[in-house]
Amino acid sequence: MFHTPSSIIFKREVIVKRLSERCSGNMADFEVLDRDLLARIGRLKTRSGTIETPAFLPVINPVKEAVTPKELWENYGCKILMTNAYIIKKHFNEGARELGVHRLLGFPGAIMTDSGAYQILEYGEVGATNEEIIRYQEDIGSDIAVILDLPTGWNVTWDYAKYTVEETLRRARELWSIKSRGDIMWVGPVQGGRYVDLVALSAREIGSLPFDIHALGSPTPVMEQYLFHILVDMILTAKMNLPVERPFHLFGAGHPFMFSLVVALGCDLFDSAAYSIFAREDRYITEYGTIRLEDLEYAPCSCPVCVKRSPRELREMPKTERETEISRHNLYVCFAEIRRIKQAILEGRLWEYIEMRAHSHPALLQALKKLERYSDYVERVTPVVKRRGLFFFNSPLDFIRPETTRYERRLLERYTPPERATTLLLIPDSETKDNRRRRYLKKVISLVCKRYGLDPGSVHVCFCSPPFGVIPVELSEIYPLYQYEYAYPPNDEVIERVAEKVLRYVLITPYERVIMLVREDSWSQRLADSCTKLFSERLLGKNILIFNI
């Protein structure tokens, strides 16, 4: 029954086939309007209105709230929030049944209720069964509801993790014999914790049940310890094994500095209580970190709270008011971050956005680097047509961007050089790409032909450029091979990677000779050195000719 991780996790062909269907295929309730990486701008129809995704769901504690749901609706344009059915049941029980959760909270938008699973994770057990919680969520009229899953948690054995997967599946299957309403969207959580083989299994099994939405269970400990690189494995393994057309929720997303990462990984919905937890501790959120109010001299923000009051004035307020004000500020930061992310998706620049954000904390960059393992998959799901030029930051990350991996795959799989071409003339790009100008090329070809006694018709010009590698002249104006900015000069590691790309290209093409142009500027000299070394090691003495200009 259990597959090895590799066979479970990387079922690429199946997944890609699924993805190539329109995401909105058979789910009228979730329509995808735009995509970038695994992120999607979508519309999710709920009983209480249509939600645009990706959506951040502020967590509302029904017993004690610093910012009211009404204020969220009116001042923040918040159309969906998260609250806890288990806590509502415990505190209001029948009263909430009569009022319904919308009137209880005073919120006209969509309400997702969690089931108490988080409380299981924190306190070990809750005094309610799956059946009770399912019925209660129906009774109070949640728009989106969650079964009482059994969270895997963090420091557990594989065997226990497997038990949580199976128990969650058992409870998931119960749903259809318990539920009596047809207008609530039900969430099927994926368990397995850090054991990605179990995550894959869990996702495939729960994905075979007719849930409306899926979710990644219990990543809170992972996020509290900033183990974002593990979160990448967990989310992507779940995503690759779930029906792609269903929305995907991340439970307990934390700080807004990681919103863009999880959206890029395909989380359409995520809840977070950080705005309020942090406010309670006098911690002021920015989109790139957290600052304790006592350390804050200059408000790094232009939200209505920060424009009105200085950090000093905030410090002097009574505790309760202060907590509310900081919560408000924190919420402004969270909602603005979501808008930035959505705008970046529209512009097709989400990669650059997460790369910038990843420089808020080393743990985020570490997570982004983890995408190397999934770069094939990410490439295949990323839309081909973008609206704008690309920015490359002279980093190994440039080489795992979908635009880069896609180009190389196509070059190696599909491209054939012109028939008459017997000489490959490699011209490293300059910073301004002025080497690509027609007149310059004509001059260079003529010099090279004279020197080596070649027929100009037999010379095939290819440019060399980080991070793309070899760019045949006839493709050199095709998007994005010209439409990008690069932080010159390339680092050593980048040059070596370009040299490897040159080698891979030369290995599969039938040129009789390879000539590389070297100009005074240091990068072309360094590239030539790298290529010479690599060729002599790997091409058994077949040399690259260097032509100094």
Add this chain to the structure above:
Amino acid sequence: MFHTPSSIIFKREVIVKRLSERCSGNMADFEVLDRDLLARIGRLKTRSGTIETPAFLPVINPVKEAVTPKELWENYGCKILMTNAYIIKKHFNEGARELGVHRLLGFPGAIMTDSGAYQILEYGEVGATNEEIIRYQEDIGSDIAVILDLPTGWNVTWDYAKYTVEETLRRARELWSIKSRGDIMWVGPVQGGRYVDLVALSAREIGSLPFDIHALGSPTPVMEQYLFHILVDMILTAKMNLPVERPFHLFGAGHPFMFSLVVALGCDLFDSAAYSIFAREDRYITEYGTIRLEDLEYAPCSCPVCVKRSPRELREMPKTERETEISRHNLYVCFAEIRRIKQAILEGRLWEYIEMRAHSHPALLQALKKLERYSDYVERVTPVVKRRGLFFFNSPLDFIRPETTRYERRLLERYTPPERATTLLLIPDSETKDNRRRRYLKKVISLVCKRYGLDPGSVHVCFCSPPFGVIPVELSEIYPLYQYEYAYPPNDEVIERVAEKVLRYVLITPYERVIMLVREDSWSQRLADSCTKLFSERLLGKNILIFNI
């Protein structure tokens, strides 16, 4: 008279001596409160109040303003602005003389007036002499005034650039025979353009005159073309050759995404008209870029403008109102960015802040990399005591941070290993630094001693870690050698640099043998490979022993 660039530019000893004086030394008008890199939080006393620096001066066109100076004062906490004496003279002449510039603009804060030099750069000539402009600025009561310098411009020969330097100096010297008031702060602009030898000369000469403030002239073309790496050379050359205790102004700073870079380079004041120029073209500024209003679907901001109105509503407003609203938004972004920068200076994390911002555009990252050339200088002026742990992003930039270069310099210059130490035992750090625990060390030393028949007292443990390199155990808890986060695993280029640091350390220390511990994790194996290769190339066969654990 003219020195070669290298001898002029890198007068490090002199400069460092100057810098070690308190910045506020002999200038009661400019007091430095805090520093990070070359940035300083300071207080500049003007006739119209004390300004906190770094300060962004919005440029106000006295003839046509989208946002009034009064609104700047009341809603943005703007205490200083920039306007143009030449344009005021042309349009209001006597009227402005009678009113004074503060009443003319309706602004109670400090007003800096430019002299028309920018108009020379744009239109070739202005119809006024240096003397007229100096007297006029006195007449209208500018708080900070500029002589009518002759901007070097961009596409000019060295000879012409030299002429602009000399002519500006001539006009600068005229000031003392023309001016009649003693309560105006005068700005002495540095010319030379892209010719850094001339910039150095210009800075030294004009710095020898008793100006209150200095400024970098005419970098606008550099900034419009995003040649920020050239701006780095220009600013640092000027800074290194000017009296460090005087405030430094940057004329025509552009987009807020480069504010943090120029502040880090030591610009205390800078004016920018971008907020208003961009608004005129329906361009919406963010702290990381610019978006055309027509492309904007989601406001990436929480300022009062963006909280009130959606981009769609903004698009539907009449042109004039829209321009004002976008100007307001753009101003909120600029002022919030300044507050973020100031907070980062206080926290001693300005480097990390500019590294994050530099990932807004490749041209900014390219500029940041340029600091490698000045890393000695930057290290010497950067305060030693910081408040918090460091973030490293696994990039060559980590190696030019002042904390890193300072540590290596001190290690190589001042450190001596314990006397009895004959064996160097190198232990590459793990991600969690758990290899540094006492119990683990004890076990490792015992294993190594048994294997090689060594006396434990002769074994000196040093950790290896990017970006610091070799960290002797007895220094390993000293700030910042423990207090940092790193984005593991290190890239290949990083590993090679660490190996070079190991080699440099081994070359100057008298150990008889070097043993490196290799654990299963890949980075220590890769480091060992790199060290083995480097040692065999450079230590003429003296080997590094590898101990697998």
